[in-house]
Amino acid sequence: MIAKKVMYSYPVYDMIYFTEKNNEFRKWSRKYRERLNDGEDDKTLKAQVFIYDTTLRDGTQGEGVSLSVDDKLKIAKKLDQLGVHYIEGGWPGSNPKDMEFFLRAKELNLKHAKITAFGSTRRFGVTAEADANLNMIIESEVEAVAIFGKSWDFHVTEALGTTLEENLNMIYESVRFLKEKGLEVIYDAEHFFDGYKHNTEYALETVRRASEAGADWIALCDTNGGSLPYEISEIVARVREAVPTPIGIHCHNDSELAVANSLAAVMAGATQVQGTMNGFGERCGNANLISVIPNLQLKMGYACVPDEQLKQLTNTSRYVYEIANISPPNVQAFVGQSAFAHKGGMHVSAILKSADTYEHIKPEAVGNTRRVLVSELSGQSNLLFKAQELNLELDKNKPEGRAIIQQVKELEHQGYQYEGAEASFELLVRKGLGDYEEVFTVESFKVLMEKVGEREVMTEATVKINVNGQIIHTVAEGNGPVNALDNALRKAIETFFPNIKEMYLTDYKVRVLSEQDATASKVRVLVESTRDGRDSWSTVGVSANVIEASWEALLDSMRYALLGRHDEVEDLQPEETERQGILNH
Numbered sequence: 402m403i404a405k406k407v408m409y410s411y412p413v414y415d416m417i418y419f420t421e422k423n424n425e426f427r428k429w430s431r432k433y434r435e436r437l438n439d440g441e442d443d444k445t446l447k448a449q450v451f452i453y454d455t456t457l458r459d460g461t462q463g464e465g466v467s468l469s470v471d472d473k474l475k476i477a478k479k480l481d482q483l484g485v486h487y488i489e490g491g492w493p494g495s496n497p498k499d500m501e502f503f504l505r506a507k508e509l510n511l512k513h514a515k516i517t518a519f520g521s522t523r524r525f526g527v528t529a530e531a532d533a534n535l536n537m538i539i540e541s542e543v544e545a546v547a548i549f550g551k552s553w554d555f556h557v558t559e560a561l562g563t564t565l566e567e568n569l570n571m572i573y574e575s576v577r578f579l580k581e582k583g584l585e586v587i588y589d590a591e592h593f594f595d596g597y598k599h600n601t602e603y604a605l606e607t608v609r610r611a612s613e614a615g616a617d618w619i620a621l622c623d624t625n626g627g628s629l630p631y632e633i634s635e636i637v638a639r640v641r642e643a644v645p646t647p648i649g650i651h652c653h654n655d656s657e658l659a660v661a662n663s664l665a666a667v668m669a670g671a672t673q674v675q676g677t678m679n680g681f682g683e684r685c686g687n688a689n690l691i692s693v694i695p696n697l698q699l700k701m702g703y704a705c706v707p708d709e710q711l712k713q714l715t716n717t718s719r720y721v722y723e724i725a726n727i728s729p730p731n732v733q734a735f736v737g738q739s740a741f742a743h744k745g746g747m748h749v750s751a752i753l754k755s756a757d758t759y760e761h762i763k764p765e766a767v768g769n770t771r772r773v774l775v776s777e778l779s780g781q782s783n784l785l786f787k788a789q790e791l792n793l794e795l796d797k798n799k800p801e802g803r804a805i806i807q808q809v810k811e812l813e814h815q816g817y818q819y820e821g822a823e824a825s826f827e828l829l830v831r832k833g834l835g836d837y838e839e840v841f842t843v844e845s846f847k848v849l850m851e852k853v854g855e856r857e858v859m860t861e862a863t864v865k866i867n868v869n870g871q872i873i874h875t876v877a878e879g880n881g882p883v884n885a886l887d888n889a890l891r892k893a894i895e896t897f898f899p900n901i902k903e904m905y906l907t908d909y910k911v912r913v914l915s916e917q918d919a920t921a922s923k924v925r926v927l928v929e930s931t932r933d934g935r936d937s938w939s940t941v942g943v944s945a946n947v948i949e950a951s952w953e954a955l956l957d958s959m960r961y962a963l964l965g966r967h968d969e970v971e972d973l974q975p976e977e978t979e980r981q982g983i984l985n986h
């Protein structure tokens with residue numbers, strides 16, 4: 402059992418350093434680095450940690466993650482642009498899709514990363530030369546390979562069903578075979594930390610054999626994800642003493658510690674970190690490189706990817722979610738929408754003075770942006786920040802600002818929520834500051850629904866609006882009441898603003914606000930609209946009547962789309978109203 406003590410200061414061994422001066426790696430000792438850093442020579446020198454991405458292999462072992470060959474190729478290209486050093490593309494011996502990936506990946510012309518194939522040591526009882534999996538790795542024509550072997554005696558006897566000696570031979574002969582074929586070999590020591598805790602000498606012997614066979618890296622795997630940072634630090638340091646080969650770390654997140662464990666391993670001398678984009682991976686996932694990289698680079702002073710490319714981190718994370726068809730969690734560290742979103746009035750007041758008061762790094766360093774949310778927890782500072790964003794003039798000492806914040810608090814008390822409805826908030830601020838002119842006002846609306854026998858329900862909406870003194874009265878059908886209202890409102894507005902046709906709804910959410918009132922409950926409707934599929938805006942409506950709440954959100958959406966276009970309204974010609982079938986009273 403490992404002693405429970407925290408060890409913070411490990412020596413940094415001879416390792417590779419990166420210097421921006423010549424944009425190159427150099428192998429230097431710690432002593433030399435210190436001399437350089439103290440002295441006049443090269444201030445850009447940083448210890449290099451090599452980033453090994455296994456999104457396309459271990460990432461796809463995560464539940465719900467499935468990537469086509471084209472998806473994998475796109476992600477590989479993106480990872481190369483981010484600046485990772487290795488991209489593990491899959492397991493050629495597993496399925497034809499992975500083999501196709503390797504053959505097509507050669508056409509990607511990657512600038513920076515090496516594509517690596519994955520596999521296991523040879524099966525027991527066959528030679529490495531005759532092993533089908535090892536031969537398929539050769540057929541995949543990669544220049545680097547990761548093979549995993551067993552470090553835990555229990556796994557050797559239980560899972561493999563062979564002897565401890567035969568497992569050592571399997572490791573040695575498999576690594577040797579691949580080295581003789583001219584490949585860079587990363588030996589993944591599966592279950593290394595568990596193996597070390599149960600039979601230290603055997604676990605160390607497995608990695609010694611890999612090292613003797615010529616492995617270029619030994620990646621220690623916390624396969625079951627159960628280790629703690631102090632255990633990782635101590636064991637990595639012991640392995641560094643046992644073998645001369647550079648060490649990598651491969652952590653799983655079953656204890657929510659994969660990132661912390663990877664950092665602990667680097668502190669103890671590991672110079673390669675394996676992980677995945679967004680932490681995808683088997684069970685609870687792998688070490689999330691999206692968090693590992695900025696922690697190492699921005700806080701611990703290591704070089705992982707060039708600083709300029711670190712700004713691609715947010716974009717890369719979202720790209721991978723998009724390709725995998727998974728919604729990004731807002732709260733994801735560093736890259737999530739909420740990672741630099743400030744809500745509490747006290748926080749916003751402080752960040753306006755200095756962003757460092759409530760931010761651990763500069764959002765731009767990882768390509769993210771600062772946001773300020775408006776809600777009942779806001780103070781004047783939130784409003785001031787939003788006004789600046791909207792290019793609106795607001796004096797903190799004038800009463801309008803206080804009145805707007807008061808109104809937000811009262812409306813939120815009634816059930817509105819402005820945090821997710823920024824367009825409704827903007828309209829409210831503009832109205833409060835006298836910077837808003839109505840393009841249209843609503844005279845009335847009506848919805849009729851009729852179900853006759855087995856026929857489909859018929860829904861029809863009638864809308865009467867006033868545009869610059871002209872009453873427009875339209876009727877439209879829809880597949881439901883909200884759709885019919887939307888169609889009737891557009892029909893009326895289109896008369897004056899034909900390009901409003903390009904606007905469409907992308908999301909519609911209803912939330913019951915007081916469940917105990919059952920069907921008499923108030924509801925909040927959030928509507929998201931867009932014009933070009935890229936820029937979108939959200940609006941809110943609240944009422945005990947779901948149709949009225951939806952109507953309110955629809956109106957705000959339309960008003961937002963028409964902001965600043967009041968002056969374009971022209972008087973309608975009678976033939977125009979007739980042509981469009983509009984009743985003009």
Ligand SMILES: CC(=O)SCCNC(=O)CCNC(=O)[C@H](O)C(C)(C)COP(=O)(O)OP(=O)(O)OC[C@H]1O[C@@H](n2cnc3c(N)ncnc32)[C@H](O)[C@@H]1OP(=O)(O)O
Nearest residue numbers: 492494495496521522523524525549550551560561591624
């Ligand atoms: C820790 C990790 O994440 S390792 C990666 C795990 N990923 C995957 O398994 C995904 C890809 N896997 C596959 O496509 C398949 O499992 C294959 C093609 C590799 C193998 O399929 P099969 O030949 O049908 O074997 P199956 O999957 O049932 O069992 C695995 C076999 O590999 C053996 N094995 C496991 N680890 C090793 C190892 N390090 N070295 C050699 N053999 C190993 C097992 O003993 C078992 O052999 P057995 O059937 O004689 O008991």
Ligand SMILES: CC(=O)C(=O)O
Nearest residue numbers: 549589591592622624
């Ligand atoms: C090799 C690997 O994926 C693991 O041990 O978790």
